[in-house]
Amino acid sequence: MIIGVIGGGQLARMLAMAGHPWAHRFVFLDPAPDACAGPLGELITAPYDCERALLQLAEQTDVVTFDFENVPARSLEFLAGRVPVYPGARALGVAQDRLHEKALFHELGMATADFVAVAGAAALPRAVAELGLPAVLKTRTQGYDGKGQWLLRGPEDVAAAGRALGDQLALLEKLVPFDREVSLIAVRGRDGAVACYPLSENTHRDGMLHTTVCRPGDALQAVAEAQTHRLLDALDYVGVLAVEFFQVGTELLANEFAPRVHNSGHWTIEGAETSQFENHLRAILGLPLGSTRARGAHAMLNLIGAMPDAARVLAISGAHLHDYGKEPRPGRKVGHITIACPEQGLALPLELLAL
Amino acid sequence: MIIGVIGGGQLARMLAMAGHPWAHRFVFLDPAPDACAGPLGELITAPYDCERALLQLAEQTDVVTFDFENVPARSLEFLAGRVPVYPGARALGVAQDRLHEKALFHELGMATADFVAVAGAAALPRAVAELGLPAVLKTRTQGYDGKGQWLLRGPEDVAAAGRALGDQLALLEKLVPFDREVSLIAVRGRDGAVACYPLSENTHRDGMLHTTVCRPGDALQAVAEAQTHRLLDALDYVGVLAVEFFQVGTELLANEFAPRVHNSGHWTIEGAETSQFENHLRAILGLPLGSTRARGAHAMLNLIGAMPDAARVLAISGAHLHDYGKEPRPGRKVGHITIACPEQGLALPLELLAL
Numbered sequence: 001m002i003i004g005v006i007g008g009g010q011l012a013r014m015l016a017m018a019g020h021p022w023a024h025r026f027v028f029l030d031p032a033p034d035a036c037a038g039p040l041g042e043l044i045t046a047p048y049d050c051e052r053a054l055l056q057l058a059e060q061t062d063v064v065t066f067d068f069e070n071v072p073a074r075s076l077e078f079l080a081g082r083v084p085v086y087p088g089a090r091a092l093g094v095a096q097d098r099l100h101e102k103a104l105f106h107e108l109g110m111a112t113a114d115f116v117a118v119a120g121a122a123a124l125p126r127a128v129a130e131l132g133l134p135a136v137l138k139t140r141t142q143g144y145d146g147k148g149q150w151l152l153r154g155p156e157d158v159a160a161a162g163r164a165l166g167d168q169l170a171l172l173e174k175l176v177p178f179d180r181e182v183s184l185i186a187v188r189g190r191d192g193a194v195a196c197y198p199l200s201e202n203t204h205r206d207g208m209l210h211t212t213v214c215r216p217g218d219a220l221q222a223v224a225e226a227q228t229h230r231l232l233d234a235l236d237y238v239g240v241l242a243v244e245f246f247q248v249g250t251e252l253l254a255n256e257f258a259p260r261v262h263n264s265g266h267w268t269i270e271g272a273e274t275s276q277f278e279n280h281l282r283a284i285l286g287l288p289l290g291s292t293r294a295r296g297a298h299a300m301l302n303l304i305g306a307m308p309d310a311a312r313v314l315a316i317s318g319a320h321l322h323d324y325g326k327e328p329r330p331g332r333k334v335g336h337i338t339i340a341c342p343e344q345g346l347a348l349p350l351e352l353l354a355l
Numbered sequence: 356m357i358i359g360v361i362g363g364g365q366l367a368r369m370l371a372m373a374g375h376p377w378a379h380r381f382v383f384l385d386p387a388p389d390a391c392a393g394p395l396g397e398l399i400t401a402p403y404d405c406e407r408a409l410l411q412l413a414e415q416t417d418v419v420t421f422d423f424e425n426v427p428a429r430s431l432e433f434l435a436g437r438v439p440v441y442p443g444a445r446a447l448g449v450a451q452d453r454l455h456e457k458a459l460f461h462e463l464g465m466a467t468a469d470f471v472a473v474a475g476a477a478a479l480p481r482a483v484a485e486l487g488l489p490a491v492l493k494t495r496t497q498g499y500d501g502k503g504q505w506l507l508r509g510p511e512d513v514a515a516a517g518r519a520l521g522d523q524l525a526l527l528e529k530l531v532p533f534d535r536e537v538s539l540i541a542v543r544g545r546d547g548a549v550a551c552y553p554l555s556e557n558t559h560r561d562g563m564l565h566t567t568v569c570r571p572g573d574a575l576q577a578v579a580e581a582q583t584h585r586l587l588d589a590l591d592y593v594g595v596l597a598v599e600f601f602q603v604g605t606e607l608l609a610n611e612f613a614p615r616v617h618n619s620g621h622w623t624i625e626g627a628e629t630s631q632f633e634n635h636l637r638a639i640l641g642l643p644l645g646s647t648r649a650r651g652a653h654a655m656l657n658l659i660g661a662m663p664d665a666a667r668v669l670a671i672s673g674a675h676l677h678d679y680g681k682e683p684r685p686g687r688k689v690g691h692i693t694i695a696c697p698e699q700g701l702a703l704p705l706e707l708l709a710l
Binding site for chain 1: 372375376377378380394395624628637641642643645646650665666669670672673675676677678679680
């Protein structure tokens with residue numbers, strides 16, 4: 001089979017690596033000529049909404065998926081009828097708008113932080129008055145890795161965020177004093193079968209995921225799975241999806257979902273019976289889903305800005321190094337490390353934490 | 356890094372898949388324009404001894420290795436000084452000649468089946484008289500997957516084998532009534548560090564490997580490791596090497612070694628902490644070797660001639676499918692399946708055995 005991927009970043013790259021053992025080939029569509037997935041398949045260099053490029057993608061491939069959620073919805077609409085596309089346009093559309101996303105969570109009985117819609121900077125003071133501070137202002141669209149978000153603690157923050165927001169539509173969310181951030185990676189097949197990985201616990205730094213630790217047997221696993229199962233069914237979803245939750249006491253508040261393979265699921269490459277990437281391919285190809293069983297506890301460390309010395313990492317017993325082949329640049333995700341970790345205590349060896 | 360591989364078969368293909376997570380690129384040299392590793396890197400289509408192609412390989416790559424043992428020794432000699440090549444020409448030379456191979460085994464105190472050298476068909480009757488029947492006649496060079504071998508039980512077999520042998524140099528080996536065939540996959544780094552995987556038990560069919568079962572904790576592990584360690588040191592070997600043994604009672608008889616990653620080590624992709632392919636790359640790149648610990652017992656089934664229906668295989672819990680992307684052809688290795696298996700009892704689910 002030839003699989004098309006809109007987006008040619010590290011997620012597309014790891015999808016291709018999961019497909020190579022089955023002899024599948026990949027075509028990526030990305031505006032960047034140095035998109036890091038490029039060397040693992042054919043790269044069409046064009047904007048995501050270029051109809052000529054989309055037509056070429058549809059003609060060359062048997063099925064199309066995407067590796068990030070800011071693909072223009074109309075690109076998927078253009079492909080519809082020309083080639084099967086999974087996940088579908090509805091899941092993408094909901095994920096692209098934080099207001100629709102939160103509304104769907106509520107519809108499905110998933111608790112969230114309190115929030116109000118904000119129709120641009122002019123509406124911000126009233127929203128702040130209604131919800132109180134501290135709060136987080138988030139643009140309804142185009143946010144990722146902490147971009148398009150402002151933490152509001154006092155009037156100066158409100159004024160500055162208002163200037164940055166301009167007339168963009170936004171959401172003001174009550175700042176949740178959470179105990180943990182966790183994510184559930186789930187997959188749904190074309191036949192409606194659902195499988196979930198053990199919950200991952202995530203730590204962010206500067207708005208970007210820094211470490212993920214997965215220790216199977218989390219007390220909140222069943223709750224997270226039940227909620228996510230409802231979400232997948234409601235969206236008639238096909239493929240891997242990640243839901244991020246805040247844990248407050250024993251309650252989970254749904255924060256957002258990503259209609260794609262997810263950074264907090266990278267540990268599944270070595271740490272699970274079937275990786276999230278393989279399961280995404282199984283789902284979109286209509287194959288039976290693979291076991292999501294974890295091989296014990298695992299930790300993942302994102303490598304941001306530059307790669308460490310490979311020999312130093314690989315000298316740590318059980319460390320698995322992933323280099324996305326990207327030019328180093330401050331704040332850029334250039335790779336990650338996975339390592340098996342104890343069921344209790346420190347998740348990462350001190351050598352890794354010091355990288 | 357850019358890694359050159361002489362040979363572009365499934366072993367080269369799996370080496371490339373092990374190198375992609377580290378952002379390495381691959382250049383393959385193979386006479387077949389449809390060599391199955393081709394889609395995972397750049398393919399130079401030329402005979403193995405084409406100096407122009409070898410020069411191109413040396414210029415384009417940082418290090419060169421090979422994926423089968425019948426690469427002409429003079430190709431490695433030509434590359435020497437132009438680009439680092441691992442394993443070296445000496446290991447390849449010994450592995451290419453069954454007489455030199457057996458002589459080295461004896462030199463290192465490794466027991467083998469009794470054998471005599473046979474200088475062509477004319478010398479065969481005398482060799483048969485000396486060694487007795489049943490015996491196996493093997494050409495000294497160019498044999499693999501049972502090719503260049505004849506089982507001799509009576510005078511008719513001797514006559515027929517003599518006609519097929521002609522003036523080729525050969526070895527006549529006493530047929531060993533072995534209890535098991537096992538293989539040890541080992542790796543030696545550029546610094547001389549050695550690591551061994553748990554012994555694999557192999558079953559052949561029509562001269563080709565059919566199934567491999569690895570159950571860690573084999574009683575003969577220490578003996579096999581000690582012998583293989585001596586062999587690796589004697590050859591100043593760098594990379595992965597496989598030694599095949601016959602087990603007779605509690606004794607191991609060394610049969611042959613392969614100076615490369617090996618079919619009986621394919622289970623390590625999912626079944627070991629570090630795959631044989633990753634460890635070969637670690638070795639030739641001068642990186643620390645990875646853990647060879649097995650994640651429990653595993654079985655591997657070769658897919659010969661044609662691929663089964665993927666959905667049927669993937670419906671079996673824990674089955675991992677590998678498709679080499681080759682045209683189906685009788686007797687051709689086109690893929691394999693790995694599955695975790697019980698420590699005792701049947702290694703492969705009945706569904707797999709029926710494929």
